[in-house]
Amino acid sequence: MDKNHIVHSYDAELSQLQNMIAEMGGLAEMQLARAIAALVKYDADAANDIVEKDRRIDALEDEIDELAVRLIAKRQPMASDLRTIITGLKVAANLERIGDYAKNIAKRTVTISSATGLRGPISTIARMAGLVQGMIKNVLDAYIAHDADKADDVRARDQEVDQIHSGLFRELLTYMMEDPRNITPCTHLLFIAKNIERVGDHVTSVAEQVHYMVHGELPLGERPKQDLSSFTLVEPK
Amino acid sequence: MAEINVALSARDSSAPTGKIKLSARNVGVFYGAANALRDVNMDFEEHQVISLIGPSGCGKSTFLRCINRMNDTIPGCRVVGSINMDGTNIYGPDIDPVELRARVGMVFQKPNPFPKSIYDNVAYGPRIHGMAAGKAELDEVVEWALRSAGLWEEAKDRLQQPGTGLSGGQQQRLCIARAIAVHPEVILMDEPCSALDPIATAKIEELIDELRRSFTIIIVTHSMQQAARVSQKTAFFHMGNLVEEGPTDVIFTKPHDPRTGAYITGRIG
Ligand SMILES: Nc1ncnc2c1ncn2[C@@H]1O[C@H](COP(=O)(O)OP(=O)(O)OP(=O)(O)O)[C@@H](O)[C@H]1O
């Protein structure tokens, strides 16, 4: 974005807002990565640490809200500046939710602590999470660079996440039917997969906000939806 | 401002009709050889408030003065193009500029009451245009105009005192009363609040919103927030050109032209 306001301190405050969002986004991305790593290794200590670190994300959201309110009151922003600030507020809210999902994944990791025999679905979960992390990174880059095209690409990629989620849902149901002892860990894994799928939705929402910030309107057209898990049935043999 | 509602309900007050009140076509202004305004094309809807914004010297006041032919009074000033009011070119041969100025009133940046009583300030226009038959009728017009300007309650017990003895905000409302006393169709305002405090400004803005029911209002302002608050349509001028005009909501959230964006966000244009 143009950093050439006549009042330089205004530029400085807008940059600060963007830096805080970048920091928050980086943290959310890392929390998700660490939550998945802890799940793969059944590392309860790491999982507990993730729960603890979520506070920093929450605190950042509060700081961003405060800064945005101060900016609106002090500068009475217009046009692209107004859109940047409003987008900042919404993006921060989305990132905070992403942090919550990472935390929830970590909590479930502590609960199930070990699910040997479910390596397959767990590696699928890790693949899905890797995809979502990439989306978080790209959408943050798009936000910082005010790059709507890049944001639109991220939005399009959410279908892949939905597809993996639908497949995983079916796979986990099958495991549960095979052996009732799988029901507890598989149910947690189902929620974990759902959490990751929701993170993808929040990233998509951020991508749409970036598009709005740049163009002044939301992207046209319904977002492609590929999550069929709501319609999935697996009949016992 | 209940008193305004009462005063205005007597008149044909209506919501925006979509009817074009004024349309400027290829309007240009020269001060001697200097071309201060170029090729302005713009329509003004009846019962709307239209803001003209832009950096100092871009030609806002020059354009505003075209609409009541005030530029005619400036030596060396030449206006080209046409401005139609209800379909008639106000620069046509049959138009008397003095009569035109009764139909298109003007309020200036600095409140400028005449050095006369409050009553005479308001009665001045109706008197010279022969709009009141006798004392009783004139009293009525004065009361109506002062009520419409939201000044009646404050002024009714001091009508014979000088207008210059009022506060700045009251003086500006007196000037608005003076402008509307001749029942104009259009009111031009050139930075009407720039000399007023926030409370007096808010009162004028409230008044503008009420007056729009009866008049078409064109306002020049340097306050983006004021333009955003009071107008339905905004036009941005830059170096003698009309760069962009459109619904106020759009201009202040997603202006089309980068020059508009640069100006309203406080960047160097
Ligand atoms: N009476 C005049 N004689 C010569 N030049 C003039 C006259 N009035 C205005 N100008 C010139 O015409 C241009 C437009 O002036 P105008 O007063 O319309 O600007 P403006 O947009 O109203 O500015 P401001 O916001 O400062 O009131 C300027 O370059 C100004 O110097």
Ligand SMILES: [Mg+2]
């Ligand atoms: Mg001016």
